[in-house]
Amino acid sequence: MITQQPLHPSPSTALISFSETWHLLGPFQTGTREATWGADLLERIGGFRSLSYNESDRYRSSLATNGTVGWSTLTTNRSFASPGNAKVDLLVRFDNTDWKSLQSVYGWAALQYQGWARGNVTVGGNQQKTVVLYTERVLEFWIDDEHHFGGDFYGYRRAPLVLHLDPGKHQIDIRIVRDVRAMGGVGEPTVSIGLQAEVSEGGLKLVEGKEPQKITYLHPGGIASYAILKPPSAKALRYACPNASLAVVIGLHGAGVETDSDLVRHTFKNAPDLKAWILFPSGVTTWSGDDWHRWGVADTEAAIAAIPEWIKTMGWKGPNVDADRRLVTGHSNGGQGTWYALTHSPDKIIGAAPVSGYSSIQAYVPYLFWHEVDPGIYAILQSALADYRHELLLENGCGIPIHQQHGSLDNNVPPFHSRRLSQIQSQIDCPSEYVELPGKGHWFEGVMTTQTLLDFYAKVLGDRPAAASLSSSFDIVVANPGTMGSKGGIIVDQLTAPGRTGRIKAECDVKQSIWHLKTSNIHRLHFSAEAARDWTQSGLVVDGKKLELLRNVPLAGQWLVHGPNESWEVSCDSLWRKLQRHGRQLGALDAILDTSSRYMLLTSNETLSLAVQVSRNFFQYFGADAEIIGPDQPNPTKGGNRVILSLGSAGLMPATTGRHGTLFVDEEKGFCVRGSNGRLAVYGFTEGLGAIFLRPGTNGTLELVIWGFDILGLRFAARMVPMLTGVGQPDFIVVGQECAWKGAAGVLAVGYLDNSWNVAESSAVL
Secondary structure, rough: OOOOOOOOOOOOOEEHHHHHEEEEEEEEEEOOOOHHOOOHHHHHHHHHHHHOOOOOOOOOOOOHHHEEEEEEEEEEEEEEEEEEEEEEEEEEOOOOOOOHHHHHHHHHHHOOEEEEEEEEEEOOOOOEEEEEEEEEEEEEEOOOOOEEEEEOOOOOOOEEEEEEOOOOEEEEEEEEEEEEHHOOOOOOOOOEEEEEEEEOOOOOEEOOOEEEEEOOEEEOOOOEEEEEEEOOOOOHHHHHOOEEEEEEEEEEEEOOOOOOHHHHHHHOOOOOOOOOOEEEEEOOOHHHHHHHOOOHHHHHHHHHHHHHHHHHHHOOOOOEEEEEEEEEEEEHHHHHHHHHHHHHHHHHHEEEEOOOOOOHHHHHHHHHHHOOHHHHHHHHHHOOHHHHHHHHHHHHHOOEEEEEEEEEEOOOOOHHHHHHHHHHHHOOOOOEEEEEOOOOOOOOOOOOOOOOHHHHHHHHOOOOOOOOOOEEEEEEEEEEOOOOEOOEEEEEEEEEOOOOOOEEEEEEEEEOOEEEEEEEEEEEEEEOOOHHHHHHHHHEOOOOOOEEOOOOOHHHEEEEEEEEOEEEEEEOOOOHHOOOOEEEEEEOHHHHHHOOEEEEEEEEOOOOHHHHHHHHHHHHHHHOOEEEEEEOOOOOOOOEEEEEEEEOOOOOOOOOOOOOOEEEEEEEOOEEEEOOOOOEEEOOOOOOOOOEEEEHHHOOEEEEEEEOOEEEHHHHHHOOOOOOOOOOOOEEEEEEOHHHHHHHHHOEEEEEEEOOOOOEEEEEOO
């Protein structure tokens, strides 16, 4: 966390204060997580910053009575000022809309809106001041003529903005974005914004919170993280098998919950003697970075990997940990994370207990109020979220004990989510237990240790059975091979067409000892070493073709490949891993979160301010570390994924791999996108033209290129850097000026890159 060094006010210390009266304009329509795409109607007429307060002015709005809204005045809810420090709370509400009527038709989607608030911050004295500004529950704002995107939407207070302000008044325009996931769907749809400004006379420093009874470790992103670890109790050890390695219970916290809190530490106080290790990963942030997806899962894996080191360091004499036997449970957002773990690492999960969890972000608050978008574009954006659409992936959890629990009166995550998932499981012959607690809400004391949950834990964590045999029939559904582990020993390496799920149906002819695999949209797969006995001692038929695995080559060194002649073959050629997308390079733009070290941000002097914004947002929302490399600094040869900012028509910064790619700048024509079929789409240089896309880095890393023809285009492309979940950014996006008010409907091109880093025309709109 960044904090200001202690201030020592003197009589000459400047007084800083916020205005007590603010002017509001709104509400206007917006959809779930749509604000990242722009979609600000006022941009069509020059933006809110170009408007002046006038009580008689009216603006079109689909939410308000008579279809128009005007200006209103807000007096601050709480204002405080002292030498060098000012705070203000804004409680925003709009009474010109019949929210109950809208909600009765459109549900929680109708309780989301956008608007703007204008006030000012005044700096006293006669010298420029360095001001540290905190912007809680704000995503986007302007200070005078400077635009800032990212803010502090979840109220982390981790990475404030540092400003250099001259004496006098400075206008602050704040974009109000109401989001049900972050702010709730019960009661009046208000937005509570917290601003704090501190005059800094020292520097900024990094500080760490107290860490008693924690284990610390390195997140793959190169940052320090922590988890709470509880080894098996003495009583549990008495009933454990001698020399046994015990499973690990992974408890995933909900949104906004700190792992090092009594709420988390006491989760299993009514179950002190579980025959297992109990681990509460932090996910780095209170929102687990990205809802227990790529960033949060990486933290969980690092926490599990740290247990053996703890055992060694502490001289633990009890049972070891079996890191590949996991009982996953979690509450609320952690319940959703439990579904993600179950559907993405099925071979490691021995049981799952999602409690009060939601099924997917799309089902939590539907995307009904997005601005109208071309169906082809909208389909691509939604497909970028398919890896988190658990409803589509439930078949991966078949055969694993599942116990769902939900309160019947839950008004935070309605029980529909668990009911729906339970229903889907019954439709795919995937037995599970579902318990709905009458009269119970979202959270109550002992919610994670009800009697039915205690019975489930005890059953799953009973004496370890003999090595489980492979089911004679199972299905695999893969949205992104880069995040999907093995099921039945099968690991999918690549899909054929990006943006679509791949499927495998495995059935064993027991009498003839032959496995039959039927595939759809699968290009490459292999078998895990742990499954060698199952797959090397049986015959194998894939899509009707009989194959034989190579006996003298390890399973990890041979692949089943769907060739250009639509036939499968066994290959031990590993060169493809140097030339094609694989592993953590796969996925949509959020694949950039899967980094093996700190981020490297390469920038010119002209793009430096946006590089700082991207770096600050990485730190704010993920706790991620980034090093900014200027034009006069040597190009780093090591590090994790790279973010490259380029401006103008002269071209892009060369890729570290030396490969030109199919997205490039032609200094005479414009930004070019070459499809896999050879077709060239050219977007001429115009104001606001920008692009963001992935390209390969060295040693399996990624580069995220952010380009703009002008600063406006660069600034808009930079908005697409993954920050909030549920936005839906595919592999490449070409933006135009109209995105500012049309949102995703204003994009010029959008889509996916195939396994060879070419634009997949079948999965793109050009």
